[in-house]
Amino acid sequence: MIDLNTLHKHFVDLYGNATDKPRLFFAPGRVNLIGEHTDYNGGFVLPCALQFGTYLFIRPTADNRIRLASQNESYKGDILLDDISKKVENHWINYPLGIIDQFRQLDILVPGFEMLYSGDIPGSAGLSSSASIEMVTAFALKTMLSADHLEMIDLVKLAQRAENQFIGVNCGIMDMFAVGMGKKDQALFLNCHTLEYKCVPLELKGFTLVIINTGKKRGLADSKYNERVAECQLAVSYLDRIRPVSRLGEINFMEFFKEQDLIPDELIRRRARHVVSEDLRVLNAVSCLQKGDLHQFGVLMNASHESLRDNYEVTGIELDTLVEEAQKINGVLGARMTGAGFGGCTVNLVKEDVVDQFITQVSEVYQNKTGLTPVFYLAEVSDGVKEILLNQ
Numbered sequence: 606m607i608d609l610n611t612l613h614k615h616f617v618d619l620y621g622n623a624t625d626k627p628r629l630f631f632a633p634g635r636v637n638l639i640g641e642h643t644d645y646n647g648g649f650v651l652p653c654a655l656q657f658g659t660y661l662f663i664r665p666t667a668d669n670r671i672r673l674a675s676q677n678e679s680y681k682g683d684i685l686l687d688d689i690s691k692k693v694e695n696h697w698i699n700y701p702l703g704i705i706d707q708f709r710q711l712d713i714l715v716p717g718f719e720m721l722y723s724g725d726i727p728g729s730a731g732l733s734s735s736a737s738i739e740m741v742t743a744f745a746l747k748t749m750l751s752a753d754h755l756e757m758i759d760l761v762k763l764a765q766r767a768e769n770q771f772i773g774v775n776c777g778i779m780d781m782f783a784v785g786m787g788k789k790d791q792a793l794f795l796n797c798h799t800l801e802y803k804c805v806p807l808e809l810k811g812f813t814l815v816i817i818n819t820g821k822k823r824g825l826a827d828s829k830y831n832e833r834v835a836e837c838q839l840a841v842s843y844l845d846r847i848r849p850v851s852r853l854g855e856i857n858f859m860e861f862f863k864e865q866d867l868i869p870d871e872l873i874r875r876r877a878r879h880v881v882s883e884d885l886r887v888l889n890a891v892s893c894l895q896k897g898d899l900h901q902f903g904v905l906m907n908a909s910h911e912s913l914r915d916n917y918e919v920t921g922i923e924l925d926t927l928v929e930e931a932q933k934i935n936g937v938l939g940a941r942m943t944g945a946g947f948g949g950c951t952v953n954l955v956k957e958d959v960v961d962q963f964i965t966q967v968s969e970v971y972q973n974k975t976g977l978t979p980v981f982y983l984a985e986v987s988d989g990v991k992e993i994l995l996n997q
């Protein structure tokens with residue numbers, strides 16, 4: 606838990622006291638329940654916002670410098686607004702700088718700011734710590750600058766552009782969307798092409814969502830991620846030869862079944878097969894939640910993992926071990942990797958009264974097999990980005 610009084614004191618220590626008090630904002634992280642690697646294909650996803658996230662104390666200044674610090678990182682930034690145009694090596698400050706850059710591209714006048722961040726989302730775990738930093742910055746700037754013409758969906762799109770253009774990861778829109786639009790105890794069923802969405806109540810009736818962090822950092826993940834994006838584009842270019850197709854998300858499973866031989870390369874065919882079948886699983890998963898059929902929801906989670914392992918090849922020994930062990934336990938309805946993969950976390954639907962046994966059993970086998978210590982979190986599905994009003 607982050608102590609907000611200590612965070613405020615840290616802000617004053619860094620930037621001094623002034624009559625103008627800093628304001629406080631919060632953006633959560635997210636977990637995706639199903640619909641992986643479908644967002645940048647214009648497909649369906651089903652994420653929800655989590656209890657952990659990023660806090661930001663922010664105050665405008667009279668000069669034209671952006672000062673950035675974080676309780677989680679030693680690297681600090683002090684940058685002239687006019688110098689914000691490209692990445693500062695590989696530092697965390699690129700996430701806020703990318704957002705400020707987007708505001709400036711929209712011709713919004715940004716003054717100097719003093720900013721202090723603090724987050725409790727485990728880093729490199731696939732729970733969207735970067736989207737959380739981006740969205741807390743975007744929402745704080747919009748509020749501080751009274752940019753009322755920017756709706757939440759504009760901030761979501763702006764944060765995705767920052768990630769694509771400034772950071773250089775060709776990610777889809779899911780993470781920013783979940784962090785911005787999250788609703789307590791609801792999952793967000795999103796069509797990533799039209800951006801139409803529906804909140805689906807998570808009535809888990811004696812079951813709970815357990816997230817497990819593999820402890821394996823997602824090294825090389827960004828380049829592998831961009832490689833998958835390119836493979837999907839290649840699949841589309843093959844399918845486009847007989848009729849106009851611009852994204853895998855517009856092809857349903859039966860069409861794909863008939864047309865898949867147009868893709869001559871077996872590997873590319875498997876990548877496309879994952880995306881098209883995952884879209885169908887999301888549709889089925891939503892109707893399971895609506896009907897209260899958690900057993901079938903769990904079956905779909907398991908099938909999603911299998912496809913991510915065999916067709917999309919983004920799992921690895923750590924994620925696979927966690928999922929396999931989880932699936933052996935009575936009372937676990939489903940288990941799958943969540944996020945981009947290549948390390949990071951799994952999400953598991955577990956009967957409440959077996960959670961302790963689940964943790965002991967999965968930990969033991971995982972530790973023996975990989976030498977890594979897994980970390981378990983009980984997910985609390987929460988609201989999206991917001992300002993926290995302080996009594997000052």
Ligand code: GLA
Nearest residue numbers: 641642776777778779944945
């Ligand atoms: C990362 C990306 C998302 C999405 C997932 C995979 O989290 O940021 O846009 O593509 O991977 O589903």
